[in-house]
Amino acid sequence: MVQPLPHVREIPPYVPGRPPEARPGLTTYKLSSNENPYPPLPGVLGTATQAAEAMNRYPDMGCTALYDALSTKLDVSTDRLAAATGSVALIYHLLAAYCGPGDEVVHAWRSFEAYPIAITAAGATGVQVPVTADGRHDLAAMAAAVTERTRVVLLCTPNNPTGPALSHAETAGFVAGVRDDVLVVVDEAYLEFVRMADPVDGLALLRDHPNVVLLRTFSKAYGLAGLRVGYAVAAADVASALRAVALPFGVSSIAQAAAVASLAHEVELLARVDALVGERDRLVAGITAAGWTVPEPQGNFVWFDLGDAAADFAARAADAGLAVRPFAGEGVRVSVGEPEATDRLVEMLEKEPPPA
Incomplete structure (x- = not known):
């Protein structure tokens, strides 16, 4: 068999x-x-409904309109963007592009349920670092868990399912202490809900550290969970690798149209x-x-x-x-x-x- x-x-x-x-x-x-x-929102629903009228055609594989809208919103060039069917798909893409047997991925636990799944699917080894008693990332322990085999570190902020978010100062300090050949993924699926002093400024981290990758989604705050569209912001070579391993035509025309409309109705x-x-x-x-x-x-x-x-x-x-x-x-x-x-x-x- x-x-x-x-x-x-x-x-x-x-x-x-x-x-x-x-x-x-x-x-x-x-x-x-x-x-x-x-x-x-009515404007988003109307745009998605109109896009559905062309469902007999393939979507724009280059996500041109979405990348242009995100480029304007974030003030980054389009070559630093990669879209996929939710930010969870980008986790799979990133691990497929950068990890294999013998490589390690460090992440907090309990954290996002998809991390161990995607790590194992890539053939890599997960290194789970327990969260603190109040549900926070133990960044000191995570830094200590990084070895010569580590290829990726996953930071979930706010942490799903425990809730607390990382501050910018502690995250910047952590990133500064990690080797520059280790990708530090800042998973910001719940970014828009954060209300705390010194929240993580992911774009600032990325400007200072090209080994940082930001993952964001339209599923949560924007209410497009059923359409599956998320995006990464990264150095151009990292974004290119993510796009290279992505399933062709993965993000539907309806999802792209709804995401662009959501940015217009932000x-x-x-x-x-x-x-x-x-x-x-x-x-x-x-x-x-x-x-x-x-x-x-x-x-x-x-x-x-x-x-x-x-x-x-x-x-x-x-x-x-x-x-x-x-x-x-x-x-x-x-x-x-x-x-x-x-x-x-x-x-x-x-x-x-x-x-x-």
């Missing part, structure tokens, strides 16, 4: 957030995938982000008032460090009409959603004591 390569059998499965189960007489809410709960879109940040603050206040604690959230989600109680917590949330994302034996991530969902979760927390 024909067999796949040995490392393929070792790839862990990706577990998506599940939709809520129907509850008679109860409105249910999906808080398991960190999605933007708002529908597309003021309205980011006003929705501000509303979600306000809802996040209200949720954290309710959690705190109920006697529970969560790490400082800087994305559109909160993290409950529950250990073996994670599954039971998720089951109780499901009974309340809330689909959340449990990580067995570790904790539960809950997305910031509609105000009614916030109220429902806080009511649930008020009825039970926090774990000792």
Whole structure:
């Protein structure tokens, strides 16, 4: 029997957030995938609908309009951009382009679930560095984990699923201490939700360090999760490598059109982000008032460090009409959603004591 390569059998499965189960007489809410709960803006939806009329044609493989719009927004040349089907695809592309058997990839853990999957798929070895007790990257330990075999370091800020974000000062200090032949990936999928002193300025890092790669997405703040479009900003040679290994015609015409339209409607879109940040603050206040604690959230989600109680917590949330994302034996991530969902979760927390 024909067999796949040995490392393929070792790839862990990706577990998506599940939709809520129907509850008679109860409105249910999906808080398991960190999605933007708002529908597309009319201008974005209209543009995407118009693009769908040409679905019999291949998309622009060069993503010309998208690269031009991003070049203007970010003040970078188009040769420093690479688009793909979400920023997660760019992680796969980058590891495929720069890693192989014997190479190491350092990353925090718990962090984004796709990291070990993409690392294993590339045939590389993941080096997991535990996050701190409050869910933050332990940058000192990560720096110590870099060896002569390290090709890539992955920094997730804000960290999914635990929530805290890195500061610019600590990130710049970390990057300055890493060899220049190691790529430092700053995964900024939740960039627009950050509200903290000294947030990471990814473009400034990239200007000072050509081994930095920025990953961003239209899935979260921009609400285009169903269309799958993300982008990398990197040195021109790195961006070229990412484009070289990408699946041809990967980003659909509809996704490209919607992304460009989203940039044109950015003021309205980011006003929705501000509303979600306000809802996040209200949720954290309710959690705190109920006697529970969560790490400082800087994305559109909160993290409950529950250990073996994670599954039971998720089951109780499901009974309340809330689909959340449990990580067995570790904790539960809950997305910031509609105000009614916030109220429902806080009511649930008020009825039970926090774990000792």
